[in-house]
Amino acid sequence: xxxxxxxxxxxxxxxxxxxxxxxxxxxxxxxxxxxxxxxxxxxxxxxxxxxxxxxxxxxxxxxxxxxxxxxxxxxxxxxxxxxxxxxxxxxxxxxxxxxxxxxxxxxxxxxxxxxxxxxxxxxxxxxxxxxxxxxxxxxxxxxxxxxxxxxxxxxxxxxxxxxxxxxxxxxxxxxxxxxxxxxxxxxxxxxxxxxxxxxxxxxxxxxxxxxxxxxxxxxxxxxxxxxxxxxxxxxxxxxxxxxxxxxxxxxxxxxxxxxxxxxxxxxxxxxxxxxxxxxxxxxxxxxxxxxxxxxxxxxxxxxxxxxxxxxxxxxxxxxxxxxxxxxxxxxxxxxxxxxxxxxxxxxxxxxxxxxxxxxxxxxxxxxxxxxxxxxxxxxxx
Amino acid sequence: xxxxxxxxxxxxxxxxxxxxxxxxxxxxxxxxxxxxxxxxxxxxxxxxxx
Numbered sequence: 001x002x003x004x005x006x007x008x009x010x011x012x013x014x015x016x017x018x019x020x021x022x023x024x025x026x027x028x029x030x031x032x033x034x035x036x037x038x039x040x041x042x043x044x045x046x047x048x049x050x051x052x053x054x055x056x057x058x059x060x061x062x063x064x065x066x067x068x069x070x071x072x073x074x075x076x077x078x079x080x081x082x083x084x085x086x087x088x089x090x091x092x093x094x095x096x097x098x099x100x101x102x103x104x105x106x107x108x109x110x111x112x113x114x115x116x117x118x119x120x121x122x123x124x125x126x127x128x129x130x131x132x133x134x135x136x137x138x139x140x141x142x143x144x145x146x147x148x149x150x151x152x153x154x155x156x157x158x159x160x161x162x163x164x165x166x167x168x169x170x171x172x173x174x175x176x177x178x179x180x181x182x183x184x185x186x187x188x189x190x191x192x193x194x195x196x197x198x199x200x201x202x203x204x205x206x207x208x209x210x211x212x213x214x215x216x217x218x219x220x221x222x223x224x225x226x227x228x229x230x231x232x233x234x235x236x237x238x239x240x241x242x243x244x245x246x247x248x249x250x251x252x253x254x255x256x257x258x259x260x261x262x263x264x265x266x267x268x269x270x271x272x273x274x275x276x277x278x279x280x281x282x283x284x285x286x287x288x289x290x291x292x293x294x295x296x297x298x299x300x301x302x303x304x305x306x307x308x309x310x311x312x313x314x315x316x317x318x319x320x321x322x323x324x325x326x327x328x329x330x331x332x333x334x335x336x337x338x339x340x341x342x343x344x345x346x347x348x349x350x351x352x353x354x355x356x357x358x359x360x361x362x363x364x365x366x367x368x369x370x371x372x373x374x375x376x377x378x379x380x381x
Numbered sequence: 382x383x384x385x386x387x388x389x390x391x392x393x394x395x396x397x398x399x400x401x402x403x404x405x406x407x408x409x410x411x412x413x414x415x416x417x418x419x420x421x422x423x424x425x426x427x428x429x430x431x
Contacts, residue, residue, distance in 0.1 A: 002393065002396070002397055002400075003400055005397065006396070006397040006398075006399075006400030006401045006404070007400060007401070007404045009397070009401040009404075010400065010401035010402065010403065010404025010405040010408070011404055011405070011408065013401060013402075013404075013405040014404070014405045014408035014409060014412075017405065017409060018412065205415065208416065209415075209416050212416045213416075
């Protein structure tokens with residue numbers, strides 16, 4: 001009996017230690033707010049607790065994919081920075097992070113989005129027929145986000161069920177993750193059960209693990225994040241700087257693609273010649289439903305979405321016989337279905353040289369234009 | 382409770398403290414292992430691509 005009492009006391013002591021450890025992690029993240037906010041790794045993207053700790057009333061969360069990851073050197077590419085006294089950003093997403101992952105994360109962090117605004121960068125490549133691929137999704141899936149999403153009472157059952165079913169479909173080839181999500185689903189349907197306790201334990205575990213993973217990266221984070229004055233920034237002047245940077249980086253082709261990318265990925269295909277038969281791409285995709293889910297979740301949470309429609313590098317895509325006009329039209333139509341959505345339509349710059357840096361990612365001029373539009377929309381009452 | 386603890390012999394008190402601390406330390410080790418372990422088991426073949 002004495003041993004049992006001792007073990008219970010030991011376990012209570014352990015709970016106190018964990019609580020203290022959790023507070024310590026919070027403190028570490030809070031003390032390095034700027035650095036953590038600008039650090040772009042999957043571990044941070046997966047940790048909704050971390051996002052909540054680093055946001056303030058001037059923070060605009062930006063959901064997107066690979067265009068968000070390359071945090072360019074400030075001196076090299078001034079246009080990719082949004083860090084000002086009256087506005088800062090926290091980016092969420094890398095390659096293959098798409099509407100479904102973002103819907104979960106939005107549901108997870110919404111309570112701490114003080115500005116009640118978020119931005120979603122849409123890439124046409126998301127809208128392949130099957131949407132996000134089954135091969136990529138398991139490696140991008142954050143369980144903490146799913147569990148926080150499910151715990152959010154303001155999200156409807158219809159959206160929660162849609163997300164759970166989609167996640168289970170996408171985890172078909174990842175049995176260990178899938179088994180856990182199946183248990184979360186059972187727990188969601190019946191909270192007072194063994195699975196309910198399991199979900200609660202796992203929820204706390206993922207939260208602690210997420211913060212711990214971020215804290216382990218603090219030493220590698222850049223502590224000197226440059227600050228700009230967006231309020232007084234001369235964006236026309238910035239466009240001239242961007243034009244110069246673009247010219248310097250693209251010297252071996254007429255498509256506005258930077259030299260190294262051209263040599264590695266594009267030149268071979270260019271030599272094969274222009275594709276004469278043109279066809280519309282990205283017209284039918286399950287991603288449209290995932291996008292609608294994201295927008296509905298935002299609406300339920302009272303969040304305004306700045307939907308940024310990023311075009312492809314039109315000159316190159318037409319050369320490849322790929323047209324995206326129907327896709328651009330679809331996005332316009334969807335944005336009109338929701339009164340909490342403002343469309344920042346960048347498709348008019350699809351053929352602007354140096355808007356992109358390669359065939360799809362935002363480049364020098366693209367970032368200037370997007371940053372200007374984001375700042376204006378963020379500051380709009 | 383106070384009375385119970387008071388009545389324990391010294392070596393019994395030491396034994397309880399050792400057990401309690403042992404339990405706590407084992408739990409901490411398990412937690413630290415789990416925090417660092419790859420329990421997600423997600424396929425990683427596209428992981429490295431941003």
